[in-house]
Amino acid sequence: MFKRVLVANRGEIACRILRTLRAQGIASVAVYHHEDRNAPHLQLADEAVRLEADVPTAAYLDQAQIIAAARATQAEAIHPGYGFLSENAAFAERVTLAGCTFIGPDAAVMRLMGDKIRARSFAAEQGVPVAPSLIEQDPARLVARAAEVGLPLLIKAAAGGGGKGMRIVRRAQELTESVQLASQEAQRYFGDGRVYAERFIERPRHIEVQLLADGRGNVVHLFERECSLQRRYQKIIEESPAPNLPASLRASICDAAVRLASAARYRNAGTVEFMLAPDGQFYFLEMNTRLQVEHPVTEAVLRLDLVAAQLRIAAGGSLPFTQADLEPRGHAIECRICAEEPQHDFRPATGRIGILRVPELPRTRFDGGIRAGQAVTPAFDSMLAKLIAHGDSRAAAAQTLAAALHELVLLGVPSNIDYLQRVLRHPRFLAGELHTGFLSEHAAQLAAPGAPLESAAATLAGLLADEDFRRVAYDVPEPHASIGAWRN
Amino acid sequence: MGYRVETDGVKAEAQILGRRPQLAVRLGERVHRVLAASAGEGEFDLTVDGVRYRGWRCASGDEVHVRLNGRTYRVRLERRGADQGGASEQEEVRASMPGVVVAVHCASGAHVEAGEKLLTLESMKLQMTVVASHAATIARLHVAPGAVFERGALLVSFAPRKESES
Numbered sequence: 001m002f003k004r005v006l007v008a009n010r011g012e013i014a015c016r017i018l019r020t021l022r023a024q025g026i027a028s029v030a031v032y033h034h035e036d037r038n039a040p041h042l043q044l045a046d047e048a049v050r051l052e053a054d055v056p057t058a059a060y061l062d063q064a065q066i067i068a069a070a071r072a073t074q075a076e077a078i079h080p081g082y083g084f085l086s087e088n089a090a091f092a093e094r095v096t097l098a099g100c101t102f103i104g105p106d107a108a109v110m111r112l113m114g115d116k117i118r119a120r121s122f123a124a125e126q127g128v129p130v131a132p133s134l135i136e137q138d139p140a141r142l143v144a145r146a147a148e149v150g151l152p153l154l155i156k157a158a159a160g161g162g163g164k165g166m167r168i169v170r171r172a173q174e175l176t177e178s179v180q181l182a183s184q185e186a187q188r189y190f191g192d193g194r195v196y197a198e199r200f201i202e203r204p205r206h207i208e209v210q211l212l213a214d215g216r217g218n219v220v221h222l223f224e225r226e227c228s229l230q231r232r233y234q235k236i237i238e239e240s241p242a243p244n245l246p247a248s249l250r251a252s253i254c255d256a257a258v259r260l261a262s263a264a265r266y267r268n269a270g271t272v273e274f275m276l277a278p279d280g281q282f283y284f285l286e287m288n289t290r291l292q293v294e295h296p297v298t299e300a301v302l303r304l305d306l307v308a309a310q311l312r313i314a315a316g317g318s319l320p321f322t323q324a325d326l327e328p329r330g331h332a333i334e335c336r337i338c339a340e341e342p343q344h345d346f347r348p349a350t351g352r353i354g355i356l357r358v359p360e361l362p363r364t365r366f367d368g369g370i371r372a373g374q375a376v377t378p379a380f381d382s383m384l385a386k387l388i389a390h391g392d393s394r395a396a397a398a399q400t401l402a403a404a405l406h407e408l409v410l411l412g413v414p415s416n417i418d419y420l421q422r423v424l425r426h427p428r429f430l431a432g433e434l435h436t437g438f439l440s441e442h443a444a445q446l447a448a449p450g451a452p453l454e455s456a457a458a459t460l461a462g463l464l465a466d467e468d469f470r471r472v473a474y475d476v477p478e479p480h481a482s483i484g485a486w487r488n
Numbered sequence: 489m490g491y492r493v494e495t496d497g498v499k500a501e502a503q504i505l506g507r508r509p510q511l512a513v514r515l516g517e518r519v520h521r522v523l524a525a526s527a528g529e530g531e532f533d534l535t536v537d538g539v540r541y542r543g544w545r546c547a548s549g550d551e552v553h554v555r556l557n558g559r560t561y562r563v564r565l566e567r568r569g570a571d572q573g574g575a576s577e578q579e580e581v582r583a584s585m586p587g588v589v590v591a592v593h594c595a596s597g598a599h600v601e602a603g604e605k606l607l608t609l610e611s612m613k614l615q616m617t618v619v620a621s622h623a624a625t626i627a628r629l630h631v632a633p634g635a636v637f638e639r640g641a642l643l644v645s646f647a648p649r650k651e652s653e654s
Binding site: 181185188190193227233344347348349350351352355357377378379404405406407409411412413414415417418421448454455457458459461462463464465466467469471472474 | 493495496498500507511513515518520522524526528529539541543544545548549552557558559560561562565575587590597611639648
């Protein structure tokens with residue numbers, strides 16, 4: 001096993017990885033940009049190396065500086081977390097060339113899966129279903145041939161992910177502009193402007209399969225996660241197992257994922273994402289060759305540490321269990337706590353975290369990378385933390401998670417905490433009637449209810465926080481205050 | 489002393505009516521009797537009309553965020569009689585959310601027609617184009633491509649419209 005590992009990330013995922021390193025007795029190295037100099041991930045690491053960059057995100061994308069930091073601290077391996085360099089094949093190669101281990105798959109597999117067009121033809125070759133699509137190098141030809149697949153269409157970036165460069169086209173006249181915008185966005189995000197069009201499936205579910213593979217021919221699936229609750233193409237609530245999924249369909253989806261990873265000679269933790277149509281047909285979306293944000297729900301139902309498994313595999317070990325050993329227990333739900341305003345189309349919010357009180361309820365887990373006093377700026381992603389609950393049943397997990405959100409105090413920056421509680425208590429959510437349009441379909445009911453009785457108390461609490469108001473209320477000389485306007 | 493207070497978008501007038509034998513505050517149409525056991529930011533303990541409320545509060549810009557019974561309220565306080573604004577409405581474009589400038593399509597001093605592209609902005613994963621709401625001359629461009637801005641930041645100022653223009 002490695003003696004020292006560098007974590008090339010920040011926020012909650014850096015903290016998450018550092019906790020496992022600590023538990024395993026492995027020395028750890030954190031990296032940070034000046035803006036993160038007081039961030040919690042530095043406290044969890046044995047040492048920290050500062051990265052120089054004008055723009056904070058650029059620091060965590062600076063391959064040369066990160067590799068130099070690993071060499072300077074004699075770290076034997078680099079864990080990329082998710083986002084940033086986690087799916088960058090060139091980085092994986094450079095890490096290896098520098099004599100370090102990249103905790104992830106081979107660069108060749110990252111390239112294959114990173115190119116959505118190549119990945120979907122590879123999937124199709126393995127007998128994994130893919131949605132009807134149009135693949136054209138030339139945007140003009142893509143527009144010209146759109147009728148072959150038919151509207152509505154989904155325009156996606158070849159190098160894409162996370163909803164970037166993605167657009168739904170419902171009317172023919174929007175096609176040219178949408179293809180253009182998607183291509184520009186893809187060029188900016190991924191340095192690759194290629195886009196393709198896919199049949200847009202109405203009311204689909206997003207189901208994904210967690211895999212672990214040791215690169216020695218052993219591939220197991222860790223069952224599925226339901227990730228249908230999304231806003232702006234980004235997940236906010238994920239769970240495992242997926243509710244109301246027939247056993248035979250679950251088996252087919254999980255088998256398809258294993259088939260794909262085996263054919264790719266995959267190594268590392270990975271996730272194969274599928275779209276499930278209302279008719280029960282499922283289609284390959286993409287494979288993510290890294291740890292996912294929502295991995296804790298899988299860890300909860302299988303009582304596993306996925307980061308520990310990644311470390312073991314990267315160090316050359318084999319899988320410590322077989323498929324038959326894996327039996328999910330109970331149900332787990334995760335929600336993403338984001339600095340945003342759900343009432344204003346989930347626009348990102350900024351501020352300073354003034355008060356943070358994390359709930360301590362049984363069978364809950366809070367994965368955060370924040371602390372009181374920390375500024376939340378537009379420099380990084382708006383996700384602040386994740387709250388996960390495990391229960392014997394789905395209803396129990398939802399209840400515990402809502403209760404934990406109820407207790408959570410995070411003040412100073414607007415967040416979606418109250419919105420998430422309303423989703424978790426919504427009858428259609430509790431019935432498991434999920435699809436990717438769920439949040440828009442039920443938007444009216446999920447909006448904040450009108451001022452309840454407590455609104456007056458909250459207003460008074462707010463008024464009394466104001467020094468000037470308090471002075472008038474309590475400190476004014478007697479005559480002035482008692483005159484008032486009190487008549488009753 | 490009167491206050492204008494807004495809680496989660498709902499506006500009300502607040503007035504301190506008296507403080508003996510206990511603090512009486514009129515909020516909208518109702519008068520509440522208030523006993524506060526704690527002051528300032530952090531945890532609070534408040535009794536309103538005989539009901540005890542305990543929660544947390546924290547100032548954030550011009551708002552106070554109040555956490556009470558699993559719900560967060562945003563309370564904005566404004567003194568009554570303060571300048572209501574509106575007299576000289578600036579002709580400008582401000583950011584409705586924090587983000588980054590992707591592209592600039594106009595220049596200081598240029599004349600733009602209604603609907604003409606001014607800026608391409610991006611906030612998190614969303615890209616949007618800002619267009620001129622009316623024909624105008626750009627007095628000043630406050631941002632350049634790549635600039636990061638906060639919500640409410642001034643992006644573009646227009647020159648004042650001449651009387652003769654209709």
